[in-house]
Amino acid sequence: MSRRMLKVALVVLMLFVALSGCRTQEPEPPPENGEDNGLHFEQITPDSLVIGTASLGGTYHAYGQGWAALISETLDIPVTVEETGGPVHNLIFVETGYFMLGMTTLGPAYEAWFGREEWTWGREHRNIRALFPMYNTYFHWVTDADSGIAALQDMDGRRVGNGPVGGTIGTAAPRIFNLLGINVQLEFGGLSELLSRQRHGLLDANGIAGGVPVPSFAAYDSDKGPENVRYIGVDGQEREIIKEEWPYFTDAVIPQGTYAGLREDLETIGVWNVAIGSKFLDDDLVYEIVKAVLENNEVMLQYHDAAQETLAENLDNLYIVPLHPGAIRYYEEQGIEVPDHLLPPEYGSENN
CATH class of the missing domain: 3.40.190.10 (Periplasmic binding protein-like II)
Incomplete structure (x- = not known):
């Protein structure tokens, strides 16, 4: 195991310990979209960003390098990738704010959102938001x-x-x-x-x-x-x-x-894989991130062929994790109807 991966593994272990205090025998029923579940919070625009990927040699790492390079050049923000254990770790990192961006698949995302399976310790991961569909x-x-x-x-x-x-x-x-x-x-x-x-x-x-x-x-x-x-x-x-x-x-x-x-x-x-971000990221920043990726597909393809499926029209393959309001603005500008099940709880509060 590399020193970087060892560092990441230790961080995950510490987060597991921190989450253990939240463990319950049976997770509470998930709140419906629109209920007051932390609807009002301060958003941030970080000076730099980190994307949680996966181990070297896999698709996530190559794809993440392309995503990072594209954002860095387009938005003039330093962006780096971090080698992690993959989707589960990235969900934990984004939920807890260790990273602001990451990549995951809908299976672990489902478990995270509803606090199911032992790795979640019964905690519903409600600080994560979907940004764009990546690939199958x-x-x-x-x-x-x-x-x-x-x-x-x-x-x-x-x-x-x-x-x-x-x-x-x-x-x-x-x-x-x-x-x-x-x-x-x-x-x-x-x-x-x-x-x-x-x-x-x-x-x-x-x-x-x-x-x-x-x-x-x-x-x-x-x-x-x-x-x-x-x-x-x-x-x-x-x-x-x-x-x-x-x-x-x-x-x-x-x-x-x-x-x-x-x-x-x-x-x-x-x-399906989905790019995720923290709900605490500024709407305008997320809008620019989503716009940069979806309007520069040829750049992403230079890093991995899987990006051929990173298209706005593949939004209908996503579910479970709601979209970030900044991402919703981009899709609506493109004339893409965002289904109700992808609207986050805070979205109704902002638009009433």
Whole structure:
């Protein structure tokens, strides 16, 4: 683990301890949009910004570098990226104000907003706001062609890399394998490190949930040779079981050729990613951030191909976490109708 990741992990641990005092046996029912739940608060315009991303070698880190560079140049504000454990950690950091910006997926966002699952300690994360849709997250695994693994069920009893603990795959895969009755020996860590272990025969496969192509997977494919790798997705009855249990999962397809070794379309599951920010960020600043990203897609594409889905019209893929009022202003100016379920509690107060 790098010194930076160790620092981040220690901060997360301290935040968990701080949140432990808020833990309850059963979370209270979530307030409806528009109820007085801290509607009046002071907004800030920081001198600099930090974006919570994920481990090196994954899509979040590459995408975050593009987002940071674009904001820095367009708004003349210093913006840096911080390597984290991924979506869960980023939700905690933005909720507590450690970072003002981050990236997450709708699964952990759902759990955070309603204070569900143990990692939230029963705390409803109501300081987070959605900014813009990023891209769909595609769940898939890479293994060597001679590993004997051709489907998820073949991973029973095998050693499989599962990314950082707080990442999308790190959070979701243990539950998925448990639901499907597959006994996998999971190992957690940075994706690049885990793929290195696979190269040396210490792991049988590695999983990821991210925008495609995932840089580290593409590099592994190139190093091993396209004919020597195999990609595993989720389809058929297994996919239907997962969607019934967690409705935020959707059908997804990774097109052939996404990786050199992917010789046909790969059926799998997906869940959308969303850029998030603190509700305490100034409306005008958030408006400019959203405008910069959505009107400079060609710049984002220089950092990762997943940005091809970072489009205003994909707003209808978001739910659970309401939009920041500054983001709402941008969408409305573009003639995009913002659904009621994406309006934050404070929005009605500001516009009455």
